[in-house]
Amino acid sequence: MTATITAALAGNPNCGKTTLFNALTGARQHVGNYPGVTVERRSGNVKTDTASLNVVDLPGTYSLTAYSPEELVARDFIVDERPQVVINVLDATSLERNLYLTIQFMELGAPMVLALNMMDAVKKQGKTIDTDKLSTLLGFPVVETVARTGLGKNALVQHAVAFARQKEKSWQPLHISYGPVLDPILNEMEEMIRANGFLDQRFPSRWIALKYLEEDEQVLKLGGGSGSKTHQQLKIIADKAKEKCFTTLEVGPEAVIADFRYGHIASMMKQGVVKGDTTHQRRHLSDKIDRVVTDQFFGPIIMLATLYGIFYITFPIGEIPMGWVEAFFEWLTNAATAIIPESLLQSLVVDGIIGGVGGVMGFVPLIMVMFMAITILEDLGYMARMAYMMDRVLRMFGLHGASLMPFIISGGIPGGCAVPGVMAARTLRSPKEKLATILTAPFMNCGAKVPVFLLLSAAFFPDNAARVMFGITIISWVVALLVAKLLRTTVIKGESTPFVMELPPYRIPTMKGVLIHTWERAWQYMKKAGTVILGISILIWAAMTFPGLPDESAGTFQAQRTAAEATLAAATTDQQRSALEQELMGINNMEAQAALKYSVAGRVGSAFEPVSKLAGFDWRTNIALLGGFAAKEVIVSSLGTAYSMGDVDPEASEGLGARLANDPNWSRATAMSLMIFVLLYAPCFVTVAVIGREASWGWAGFSVVFNTGLAFTLSVIVYHIM
Amino acid sequence: MTNTINLREMQVNQTGTIRSVRATGELGRRIRDMGLVPNTEIRIVGRAPLKDPVALRLLDFTITLRNNEADFITVEPTGE
Ligand SMILES: Nc1nc2c(ncn2[C@@H]2O[C@H](COP(=O)(O)OP(=O)(O)OP(=O)(O)O)[C@@H](O)[C@H]2O)c(=O)[nH]1
Ligand SMILES: [Mg+2]
Numbered sequence: 001m002t003a004t005i006t007a008a009l010a011g012n013p014n015c016g017k018t019t020l021f022n023a024l025t026g027a028r029q030h031v032g033n034y035p036g037v038t039v040e041r042r043s044g045n046v047k048t049d050t051a052s053l054n055v056v057d058l059p060g061t062y063s064l065t066a067y068s069p070e071e072l073v074a075r076d077f078i079v080d081e082r083p084q085v086v087i088n089v090l091d092a093t094s095l096e097r098n099l100y101l102t103i104q105f106m107e108l109g110a111p112m113v114l115a116l117n118m119m120d121a122v123k124k125q126g127k128t129i130d131t132d133k134l135s136t137l138l139g140f141p142v143v144e145t146v147a148r149t150g151l152g153k154n155a156l157v158q159h160a161v162a163f164a165r166q167k168e169k170s171w172q173p174l175h176i177s178y179g180p181v182l183d184p185i186l187n188e189m190e191e192m193i194r195a196n197g198f199l200d201q202r203f204p205s206r207w208i209a210l211k212y213l214e215e216d217e218q219v220l221k222l223g224g225g226s227g228s229k230t231h232q233q234l235k236i237i238a239d240k241a242k243e244k245c246f247t248t249l250e251v252g253p254e255a256v257i258a259d260f261r262y263g264h265i266a267s268m269m270k271q272g273v274v275k276g277d278t279t280h281q282r283r284h285l286s287d288k289i290d291r292v293v294t295d296q297f298f299g300p301i302i303m304l305a306t307l308y309g310i311f312y313i314t315f316p317i318g319e320i321p322m323g324w325v326e327a328f329f330e331w332l333t334n335a336a337t338a339i340i341p342e343s344l345l346q347s348l349v350v351d352g353i354i355g356g357v358g359g360v361m362g363f364v365p366l367i368m369v370m371f372m373a374i375t376i377l378e379d380l381g382y383m384a385r386m387a388y389m390m391d392r393v394l395r396m397f398g399l400h401g402a403s404l405m406p407f408i409i410s411g412g413i414p415g416g417c418a419v420p421g422v423m424a425a426r427t428l429r430s431p432k433e434k435l436a437t438i439l440t441a442p443f444m445n446c447g448a449k450v451p452v453f454l455l456l457s458a459a460f461f462p463d464n465a466a467r468v469m470f471g472i473t474i475i476s477w478v479v480a481l482l483v484a485k486l487l488r489t490t491v492i493k494g495e496s497t498p499f500v501m502e503l504p505p506y507r508i509p510t511m512k513g514v515l516i517h518t519w520e521r522a523w524q525y526m527k528k529a530g531t532v533i534l535g536i537s538i539l540i541w542a543a544m545t546f547p548g549l550p551d552e553s554a555g556t557f558q559a560q561r562t563a564a565e566a567t568l569a570a571a572t573t574d575q576q577r578s579a580l581e582q583e584l585m586g587i588n589n590m591e592a593q594a595a596l597k598y599s600v601a602g603r604v605g606s607a608f609e610p611v612s613k614l615a616g617f618d619w620r621t622n623i624a625l626l627g628g629f630a631a632k633e634v635i636v637s638s639l640g641t642a643y644s645m646g647d648v649d650p651e652a653s654e655g656l657g658a659r660l661a662n663d664p665n666w667s668r669a670t671a672m673s674l675m676i677f678v679l680l681y682a683p684c685f686v687t688v689a690v691i692g693r694e695a696s697w698g699w700a701g702f703s704v705v706f707n708t709g710l711a712f713t714l715s716v717i718v719y720h721i722m
Numbered sequence: 723m724t725n726t727i728n729l730r731e732m733q734v735n736q737t738g739t740i741r742s743v744r745a746t747g748e749l750g751r752r753i754r755d756m757g758l759v760p761n762t763e764i765r766i767v768g769r770a771p772l773k774d775p776v777a778l779r780l781l782d783f784t785i786t787l788r789n790n791e792a793d794f795i796t797v798e799p800t801g802e
């Protein structure tokens with residue numbers, strides 16, 4: 001048995017690390033044509049005949065001096081955890097820029113294997129890369145790969161294993177010259193670091209010196225925290241170096257360092273690493289597309305048309321399989337009702353489990369279609385264009401172009417989920433902008449809220465379902481932007497941060513990628529339905545069932561029933577009989593109502609009714625909304641249970657929507673008010689937990705209270721003006 | 723130095739060579755990390771609908787930045 005080798009996949013954003021990770025490990029992590037898709041590290045295993053590897057996929061980073069929180073994840077892993085081998089993935093179509101990070105890895109002394117990815121695109125551009133020469137120049141193995149097809153992955157693994165074994169524990173930092181101004185200073189700093197054993201020799205001393213000159217926040221913090229006086233001395237030298245650079249070279253040390261690094265790369269490239277045509281077919285095409293798609297006039301029109309188009313196709317397409325799923329659950333309900341004798345168990349299975357889970361499952365097809373559309377847009381590279389076009393607008397509201405992705409993932413195009421959406425905010429540099437994004441992303445129209453809107457719009461605004469959905473989505477954006485503005489001008493004031501982003505080339509989405517990603521999302525949704533939602537549904541069912549009516553009132557209903565039955569038996573004409581049957585049903589209804597009202601849920605729901613009435617919500621709706629604090633998916637099913645348990649008309653096999661539409665307590669105003677409330681009130685538990693982790697528990701609590709308050713206020717207003 | 727202009731003043735489709743990047747600190751580092759360094763050839767691809775940000779084409783890739791960040795960059799336009 002050999003020990004497991006840890007291999008980290010690192011490189012620039014959007015160079016294909018996750019695609020390669022998936023190819024190597026068989027995982028299905030999210031891939032997208034957008035810089036900054038991966039925000040967390042993920043690991044997976046690869047076994048060969050001779051070794052076993054633990055491969056870690058990292059967020060992309062342009063430099064080892066991290067800029068945003070997700071880049072910090074990558075840098076910390078490489079710097080602190082020191083994987084046995086770093087698989088440096090490079091986008092070979094922009095080799096020079098990608099090598100900038102490689103050089104920094106080399107200065108750190110990391111043992112590396114280079115994966116020159118996107119070789120298919122390089123070939124299309126008519127270029128060739130002399131990998132042997134590059135390998136000799138750098139002193140590391142270089143493997144050509146096409147991560148999308150898995151080409152070169154075996155060679156890569158072999159090199160990584162061999163290299164990890166051979167170089168074990170010896171990190172050999174590269175020394176490059178930083179010119180006559182900085183070199184003597186670097187030497188002096190290095191000397192000092194070595195003499196004092198500064199930072200326990202955990203990093204190469206020249207690397208620490210460079211980081212002091214570059215004013216790397218993390219290293220300075222680490223140095224300051226070590227309590228060593230070397231820290232102060234290094235800072236003094238760094239300050240002097242800065243002055244000297246400005247007086248002699250007119251730029252800061254970080255600029256000098258960057259220049260020399262690029263110079264080092266350029267001198268390597270000059271030796272003929274890349275050959276061939278330098279006119280870029282593909283980029284020309286991308287540029288041409290951009291000329292239209294991001295045009296000052298057509299750009300916004302195309303963007304809105306695209307979004308509206310998604311609604312326009314999703315509903316008709318999604319409805320067909322949705323019908324099948326609904327029919328299946330209807331059949332299941334009937335079967336369960338027939339097989340299980342009337343009892344608590346029947347009620348649990350039919351109302352609690354099938355009702356709860358089926359209510360959510362019915363929407364899987366729709367979510368899949370929506371999500372497929374989002375995936376295609378993302379894979380094409382369109383999201384990056386949207387971020388670019390929207391930056392100016394988002395900035396007016398105290399947000400940032402990079403806030404767009406978290407919004408969209410959260411449901412800016414319906415069907416998303418705020419949990420990964422909040423995580424995606426890690427690509428934001430400034431903690432203030434990040435916080436504002438995190439706090440407003442949960443307003444978006446996530447996949448769990450969609451069912452509520454579909455139900456209500458179909459019942460109360462038939463023929464206009466897609467338009468209502470579009471309207472709701474627009475409202476979610478408007479509220480998110482306004483709240484962001486409010487927060488950014490009050491509690492989280494602060495400057496905006498730069499928007500420097502790469503626009504990736506347009507790429508044709510791969511069928512496989514789109515299907516896998518869509519399936520992943522659908523599977524997550526279904527898994528949640530089968531676990532969390534199932535659990536909550538059972539809990540809510542129990543809360544709506546227990547305690548049962550006390551004996552005396554149950555007795556009263558029983559007595560009424562017996563009396564009615566006796567008269568029914570004595571009835572002679574059909575007319576009399578049907579009138580009496582009506583009466584009997586009325587008694588049953590009243591009993592069921594009374595029972596529901598007597599239950600824990602009924603009591604809680606009723607307790608809130610005096611307040612919730614202001615927005616038009618009765619006690620049954622309150623039960624559903626309380627369930628929605630845990631997970632929004634349960635709102636529709638709890639509403640269904642609350643209305644079916646309190647209403648046992650056997651002929652009312654009509655859907656919940658129709659039942660609500662016919663209910664005298666419901667009107668368009670109620671429906672609209674409820675939609676607004678559901679859209680905006682407290683994020684679900686999981687989202688709150690993620691906000692707690694990404695921001696703080698205080699802010700998580702804030703989002704629960706603030707959002708609910710805002711939602712209620714707006715609902716009351718809507719209810720009264722409608 | 724010959725005629726250099728501010729990146730902000732460049733027209734769409736105009737080409738030129740970056741002569742200096744005066745941004746310091748974090749922004750300066752970020753710009754350089756992404757490949758905007760002196761002697762790089764650029765072409766203005768376009769501007770976003772509200773005139774800001776601007777998209778630049780470098781030899782191998784495209785970068786977008788805001789006008790107030792572009793202010794730190796001076797470019798020597800190629801003659802036309
Ligand atoms: N043509 C081509 N495209 C590729 C290749 N590898 C990846 N891609 C595409 O490049 C894009 C980015 O891929 P990802 O795997 O998400 O990149 P990443 O490096 O993980 O990106 P971040 O997580 O954002 O840092 C996707 O659209 C991929 O389909 C390749 O070898 N050839
Ligand atoms: Mg990734």
